[in-house]
Amino acid sequence: MxxxxxxxxxxxxxxxxxxxxxxxxxxxxxxxxxxxxxxSKYGSEHFTLIAIIPPNFGFTSKAQYSPKDGESCQVYSPGLGGSVTRQQQKSNKTPAKSTEQTISTEIPLEYQIAGCSMALTRVDYEVNATYGTDAWDHDLEHAGGLAIVDNELNTVESSEQRGLCTWLFQISTAKAKKGEIEKILSCNSADENWQVPESKPARRKPGGVAERSKLPGRTIKLILRQATTERPSIDDTWQKLPEGWKPCLGRGVDDPYGFCRGNTKDFRTFKLNGRECTVYPNCN
Missing domain, CATH: 1.20.5 (Single alpha-helices involved in coiled-coils or other helix-helix interfaces)
Structure with missing residues (x-):
């Protein structure tokens, strides 16, 4: 050969x-x-998260776990070609229904896998809500969460959290819905009277901080409500008139921002449910 x-x-x-x-x-x-x-297994100690959500709202809780102090929790990642620190997420997802829902979820405080001991560090809240019948008529909102700490500094005293969720409307620039009304969901923490601060810097998401040692056996309730009124997603782009909201023309119909800039006479049209409208939400 x-x-x-x-x-x-x-x-x-x-x-x-x-x-x-x-x-x-x-x-x-x-x-x-x-x-x-x-x-792998989750620990037996847990707290219970009860979420009360309005109609047409889905809810997901995401429990995040990280290695305890002093733990060596390395695992090989084929994609990265080296070792990375283990992380764990436990999700509980409830789809939206046409009626109000009460969701109860037990959140374990520990997770163990292959000799690695992990502790709960955070629980994130996500809301997926719909506002119409079209496939595009929905939005996913990070609705706050609960951070878990080992000390008592600035921890949550109340076992009840409140969040007011508001639909923010705008004229879409996306190719699939160009010129139509689309909405963005925004959830903010509310006080005992369901009031949200007027100032944007003063607003925060529902949730807070909880001390780990006080969580076993505890129940934390999250109540979400939908606001009865909507508002524009961006300030100074719509004018509030007795008959409803009118979108400012801006620099023209092709202006993607459409700021009013003091012009309260020139407006543009938009589409809503297949109709051409001048006023939202009544579509006059």
Missing amino acids: NNTLFSRSVKSIFFLAFPLMGACSWAGQMAKDSVDGVA
């Missing part, structure tokens, strides 16, 4: 074997992950 033919044969064998080597590596990682999955 000449050298050229031998060289080609070796190369052929190598390239045939190389995918198998990758498959073995992938299979080994899958086996390791499977073992880790069998060895």
Whole structure:
């Protein structure tokens, strides 16, 4: 066999074997992950999160876990080609319904996997709400959350949290809905009278900070309500008149911002439910 033919044969064998080597590596990682999955468990200590949400609202709680102090929680990442610190997320998702819902979720305070002990560090709240029948008529909002700490500094005293969610309307510039009304959901923390600060810098998301040692067996309630009124998503783009809201013309119908800039006489039209309108929400 000449050298050229031998060289080609070796190369052929190598390239045939190389995918198998990758498959073995992938299979080994899958086996390791499977073992880790069998060895994983959540702790028995927990607190209960009760969320009360309005009609047409879905809710998701996302419990985040990080390694405890002093823990070595490294795991190999094939994508990164090296070791990374383990993180864990436990999600509980409830889809929207046409009626009000009360959702009860037990949130474990610890998680263990393959010799790694992790502690709950945060629970994020997400809301997915719909405002119409079109496939585009929905929005996902990060509606706050609860941070878990080991000390007592600035922790939540009340076991009840309130959030007022408001639809913010605007004229869409997206290709699929260009010129139509679209809405953005904004949820803010409310006081005992369901009032939200007028000043934007004073507003915050529902939730707060809780001390870890006081959480076992505790129940925290989150109540979300939908505001009865809507408002523009951006200030100085619509004018409030007795008959409703009118969108300012700005520098012309193709102006993507449409700021009023003191011009309270020139307005533009928009589309709502297939109709061309001049006033929102009545579509006069």
